[in-house]
Amino acid sequence: MRIEVPLAQASRLLNHGPTVLVSSQHGNQRNLMAAAWAMPLDFKPPKVAVVIDRQTLTRRLIEASGVFALSVPTLAMADLCTTVGSVSGQSLIDQGREDKFGRFGIDQFSGPVLGLPLPAQAIAWLECRVLPDFGVFDAYDLLPGEVVSAWADAEVYRDGRWHFEAADPRRSIHHVGGGVYFTLGEMLHTRNLDAS
Numbered sequence: 001m002r003i004e005v006p007l008a009q010a011s012r013l014l015n016h017g018p019t020v021l022v023s024s025q026h027g028n029q030r031n032l033m034a035a036a037w038a039m040p041l042d043f044k045p046p047k048v049a050v051v052i053d054r055q056t057l058t059r060r061l062i063e064a065s066g067v068f069a070l071s072v073p074t075l076a077m078a079d080l081c082t083t084v085g086s087v088s089g090q091s092l093i094d095q096g097r098e099d100k101f102g103r104f105g106i107d108q109f110s111g112p113v114l115g116l117p118l119p120a121q122a123i124a125w126l127e128c129r130v131l132p133d134f135g136v137f138d139a140y141d142l143l144p145g146e147v148v149s150a151w152a153d154a155e156v157y158r159d160g161r162w163h164f165e166a167a168d169p170r171r172s173i174h175h176v177g178g179g180v181y182f183t184l185g186e187m188l189h190t191r192n193l194d195a196s
């Protein structure tokens with residue numbers, strides 16, 4: 001079951017550094033790519049930043065539409081993540097093929113605020129509006145976005161945090177390079193050593 005995450009807590013969906021999927025759409029063209037370089041940027045209003053190479057179709061669609069979405073894929077989606085992160089959407093168009101959603105059989109639903117195509121098997125979804133470049137972003141292909149909707153799967157995210165303890169294979173994945181990922185290890189509850 002999908003639950004809405006308060007926007008003030010949207011950063012928690014990315015705090016643990018998962019590899020994400022980036023959805024984009026302009027007109028009737030939609031696309032999906034993988035991104036390991038995504039991060040929370042601010043609480044209020046909630047912001048994220050993601051590096052999206054200017055050679056990608058994703059970048060062109062986002063620049064044309066002004067919106068994008070980040071989703072958190074699972075262990076069960078690792079091959080899909082590598083695939084949409086290796087195949088260029090533009091090459092599919094050039095070859096007259098279906099887009100990545102059709103070609104790789106990705107179930108999708110429409111984002112509640114921006115209507116972006118979101119992969120249904122993921123465990124969290126953030127729809128974002130592109131923010132103006134604050135100065136340093138452009139040099140690094142970094143896109144800042146304001147989060148306008150945040151949702152998560154209650155099986156693995158509830159009460160304000162992730163519950164990956166018993167979530168196999170619905171855990172997030174973390175790219176280390178060359179198509180190799182780790183999943184999260186042990187959960188640690190910590191205390192502040194300076195607290196009286």
Ligand SMILES: Cc1cc2nc3c(=O)[nH]c(=O)nc-3n(C[C@H](O)[C@H](O)[C@H](O)COP(=O)(O)O)c2cc1C
Nearest residue numbers: 033034035036037052053056057058085087088089
């Ligand atoms: C695990 C993984 C992580 C990636 N991370 C990024 C990233 O953070 N930024 C980026 O620009 N490209 C990243 N890529 C590469 C893009 O996903 C890739 O260029 C993709 O084919 C672009 O698709 P498009 O041209 O259809 O938009 C990553 C690829 C993989 C497999």
